[in-house]
Amino acid sequence: MSAPRIHRSRFSDLDLRTLHDLLRLRVDVFVVEQECAYPEVDGLDTAPDTWHLWIGDDEVVAYLRILAGPRIGRVATSRPHRGRGLASALVEEALRLVGDSPVTLEAQSPLTRWYERFGFRQVGPEYVEDGIPHVPMRRG
Helix, strand or coil: CCCCEEEECHHHHHCHHHHHHHHHHHHHHHHHCCCCCCCCCCCCCCCCCCEEEEEEECCEEEEEEEEEEEEEEEEEHHHHHHHHHHHHHHHHHHHHHHCCCCHHHEHHHHHHHHCCCCEEECCCCEEEEEEEEEEEEEEC
């Protein structure tokens, strides 16, 4: 299997179709599938230092964003495309982009071991957000 093509953009450079598809994937995964009623469009997407990374040409199938800090968030893969290493490819690309800078994220607790594969370590106690246990993690 060839490496997936990863797209990267600032908000101002996203075309409307891609923006729609990125937001739709996030809503499908975090709001609908995980049953978390919260404002997914949070204003952070438009920050000038936010990067949007995604996989998919005709259809966005995996996504993450990098916020100031740097901080990784909104890691999501559409259900039919899970188990193919797409999220791993995005995390690896995000870490390549931030370089040696320490980077943080708020992991859903069941995924802490998965994030540990990339060098992240838990740096605080578990907490519940939107009914889902999370842990703060840091790399570097």
